[in-house]
Amino acid sequence: MVKNGFHHFLVTGERGRNSVPYFDPLLFAQQLLTMEATCIDTTEFYGQDLQEHLTTITKEFPEPNFDNLFQFAFSLLPICTSGSEFYEKAWLKLLSVRDEERPCAVVSFEDFDGPRQQFAAHTVATLSMLVMALKCAKDQIPEDYQEVYHKRVYDYSSCIADYQNETNYGFGGNVQATAMAVQVSHTPSR
Structure with missing residues (x-):
């Protein structure tokens, strides 16, 4: 069975080249903004606090594949717009x-x-x-x-x-x- 990088990250909190297929923080931020725009609670999504997951990711900035200021600033927007x-x-x-x-x-x-x-x-x-x-x-x-x-x-x-x-x-x-x-x-x- 092929692991889905997003699902694996939510379940285990692991991400990166050695643990799961590449997980894109910018895409994750876009997904959260979309969810928020459609009134989906991203702090309680199937038992997961997606805002907390995104906060964890942004704390790792800079790292390979997440190393420019555009990505960092964009990734902070869903955290802020959710009220977190x-x-x-x-x-x-x-x-x-x-x-x-x-x-x-x-x-x-x-x-x-x-x-x-x-x-x-x-x-x-x-x-x-x-x-x-x-x-x-x-x-x-x-x-x-x-x-x-x-x-x-x-x-x-x-x-x-x-x-x-x-x-x-x-x-x-x-x-x-x-x-x-x-x-x-x-x-x-x-």
């Missing part, structure tokens, strides 16, 4: 991404395998996802960090606008990155 709380290191990670020397450099071009135009779109998508995750978690961030929170949201949003102004094709000519950037501009803080 981020663990402290999650929102600290979101707040500490910024490099003061290169404020818009959330993705290294040296690590990016593709043309420059795709790099700009990937950077905009990552910045957008960081802003959406931060806005979702706003109420969970302690008062001591609110100033940093507002600065990061402003800085990341400014970087998105800078990328738009620098390119002739909006956000690298990528409709998904453009849609995410527009969504950021219309996403209120929770």
Whole structure:
């Protein structure tokens, strides 16, 4: 009998190349968002707290096959939208991404395998996802960090606008990155 990676993970909590077929944290986050959008309780799904499982996965960031900020920020969205709380290191990670020397450099071009135009779109998508995750978690961030929170949201949003102004094709000519950037501009803080 072939084990289903998702089912095996829910039953045993094991995942990875040696224990089960590859289990994609980003796909898991998408599945949880879909379940939440259709009013399925992800904290009590056939006896499993899927939010707790996703939290466990995000605590392992970064690891092979789950090592970029887009994946990390996206994986935090279902946790936040379900009303569950981020663990402290999650929102600290979101707040500490910024490099003061290169404020818009959330993705290294040296690590990016593709043309420059795709790099700009990937950077905009990552910045957008960081802003959406931060806005979702706003109420969970302690008062001591609110100033940093507002600065990061402003800085990341400014970087998105800078990328738009620098390119002739909006956000690298990528409709998904453009849609995410527009969504950021219309996403209120929770």
